[in-house]
Amino acid sequence: MNHQGIRAEVLRRIRARDWVPGVTIPSEEALAVEFGCARATVNRALRDLAGQGVLERRRRAGTRVALLPVRKAVVDIPVIRLDVEGKGQVYTHRLLEQSMGVPSVPVASRAGFAGRMLYLETLHLADGRPYAFEARWLNVGVLGELPDFTQVSANEWLVRNVRYTTGDIAFSAEGASVREAAVLGVAAGTAVFVTDRATWVEADVITVVRLCHAPGYRLQAGVS
Amino acid sequence: MNHQGIRAEVLRRIRARDWVPGVTIPSEEALAVEFGCARATVNRALRDLAGQGVLERRRRAGTRVALLPVRKAVVDIPVIRLDVEGKGQVYTHRLLEQSMGVPSVPVASRAGFAGRMLYLETLHLADGRPYAFEARWLNVGVLGELPDFTQVSANEWLVRNVRYTTGDIAFSAEGASVREAAVLGVAAGTAVFVTDRATWVEADVITVVRLCHAPGYRLQAGVS
């Protein structure tokens, strides 16, 4: 049996409740004998399953079926243009504001950077109707030459031109501010889905974005 | 060099733009020579990175740095009790309603099931204050003996007692309905973060849940 087969068989036994959550399953060596393969092959299968959160492994203690299987959802971070075009709508965007300034305290603390940054406000439209309102702070110090953001979406330019980044992202529900409501064409206080995102290269903040989606937006994800 | 070291070094070179997106990196064999280790070790490191979406590998064609790094965020699906306890607060819950009935059309269509189901309404509390309001439909036909849900949280009972499941999940922002607002102790129409979740075993729906979080809730995720 190969490692995929072993993975499938182990999963089957867990699903069939031959092995219930919490119990220790046989050692790699025992399974290798049972499946007629090398321990390395069993190891790979079990390691994969542990990576998925289905098993928990500890040296000497053995391998157990996870008690609370860590259920993770993987969400593709939306690239708005692809999002819109994926629904068969026409994507456009309008740059509403572009200026230099010092971000507010909450933004600066999130960025870990208190200097002057480039501020952009962009409205993303689907078939001409407001789709999302983007407020973005850019750390021009580390970005060098910038393009004309009336032509190019900041997000896509960054994805294509900035080296690999780390970041974090948070989702929340908020009542639309007066400005956001006006731009999106809804009443102030309407529930809007907000994506807050910060991006770094090494220790330097690149950009802090607040994306305010028009009502009706849903973030879909698959559960492993 | 071990596989973690190799992974780190490859990542470093990508970040340092020694290897830019799109280019083919040296073969496993060449890297094994360079790093003074076995090909299997390089293989594992590169396979891991490919799994993360940093590299793209094809037989014979070689290994390339991913052109548009698939940016995915992984969110751990919240288990409310752990969520609350993780913040150092005391978790409790109250069962508000338990009845049999036929779900509404949208719920039934999402479930792909139109028969009678068990309906539960639960309020989750953190330090005695409303934390989230849960409305859940359960397919009793496939679940067999059920516990006393005044004692046990439905979610945790399911996690522990139902075999492994597949499902999907969606997040949105909505204005609180009158009922939701009353239960959560906020004004109707207040923006609330809503998690919609459906779970199946094989082809049978197990449960459909709508979780309505009190204002201020944030869903955090890390970006790979």
Place this chain on the structure above:
DNA sequence: CATCTTATTATGTGCAGACATAATACTCTG
């Protein structure tokens, strides 16, 4: 020149064996 066939090559996967490491179980000692 187009097309079919045949190498070539990089990755995918497997095996047996070895040693490292962490966690537990056991034993000795005061």
Place this chain on the structure above:
DNA sequence: CAGAGTATTATGTCTGCACATAATAAGATG
């Protein structure tokens, strides 16, 4: 009996080798 030290054990990882497989390149043929 408590605490320190030691043995055991299951997983973690690496090596060197082998063969499988997919994709491409090169060559043969009409």
